Amino acid sequence: MPRFTALPCITFVSLLMAGCTSLSNVPPGTALDTAINEYGTPTQRCNNIKPELVNWSTQPMGYYAWTAEVDEQNIILSIQQMLSDEGFRLLDQHDWTAAMIACWYGPPAVDEFARWKGVTYRTWSYRYKQGGAFNSLMYMYFNDKGQLVHHHPGPDPRDINDGIFRGMD
Numbered sequence: 001m002p003r004f005t006a007l008p009c010i011t012f013v014s015l016l017m018a019g020c021t022s023l024s025n026v027p028p029g030t031a032l033d034t035a036i037n038e039y040g041t042p043t044q045r046c047n048n049i050k051p052e053l054v055n056w057s058t059q060p061m062g063y064y065a066w067t068a069e070v071d072e073q074n075i076i077l078s079i080q081q082m083l084s085d086e087g088f089r090l091l092d093q094h095d096w097t098a099a100m101i102a103c104w105y106g107p108p109a110v111d112e113f114a115r116w117k118g119v120t121y122r123t124w125s126y127r128y129k130q131g132g133a134f135n136s137l138m139y140m141y142f143n144d145k146g147q148l149v150h151h152h153p154g155p156d157p158r159d160i161n162d163g164i165f166r167g168m169d
Contacts, residue, residue, distance in 0.1 A: 023056055023066035024081050032074040046103035051077055057106030059083075063127045063135065065106040082106070083128035088138050088151070096148040098124070101140065109137070116141050116150055127156060135159045 026035050032054065036042065043057040043065075050072070057065035068079040081087060082105045090104070101124070108124035115121075121141040130136035135156040143149050 026079050030076045032070050043106050053103045055106040059107055060109035063129050067104055083126055091151050098142050098146040
C-alpha cells in the first residue's frame with residue numbers, strides 16, 4: 001500500500017502562486033529536488049514501485065494533480081496532469097487497484113460508498129475539468145478486493161445551483 005503524506009497548505013499556495021507555470025512544464029531530466037523547490041512538497045510519494053511515482057494534488061477542492069515518474073537517481077522521467085479526460089482514459093487500458101489509482105491520481109476529493117447496478121461499492125471521486133472546461137467529478141467504484149470495477153464522469157455537485165450547495169437564501 002502506498003505511503004501518504006498530507007498536502008501542506010504551503011504546497012497549495014505554491015501551486016496557486018506558480019501562475020502561468022505548472023508542473024506540466026517541468027521537462028524530463030529535471031532533478032526532483034528542483035521541482036520540489038519550485039512547486040513545493042509533493043502530496044505523496046509511492047516509492048514501493050519502480051519507477052517511483054511522485055504526486056502533487058490540489059484535491060479535495062482543486063481540479064488538478066500532477067504525477068511524475070522518478071528514477072533511482074531522483075530524476076524526473078515524465079510528468080503529466082492526471083485529472084483530465086486524457087489522464088482518465090488510462091483507466092480503460094489496465095486492471096486498476098485502489099492502491100495503483102492512489103499512486104497515479106493522488107488522494108480522492110471524496111471517499112464514500114455509493115450504489116451502482118444495485119450493489120454498494122466504495123467510491124472515490126476526483127474533481128477535474130471535463131473537456132478542459134467543465135467542473136466535474138470522475139467517480140470510481142471498487143469491489144471488496146480494492147479492484148476498480150467501473151468509472152464515469154458527472155457534474156461537480158458544488159456547481160449545481162439547486163439551493164443545496166449554492167444560492168441558498
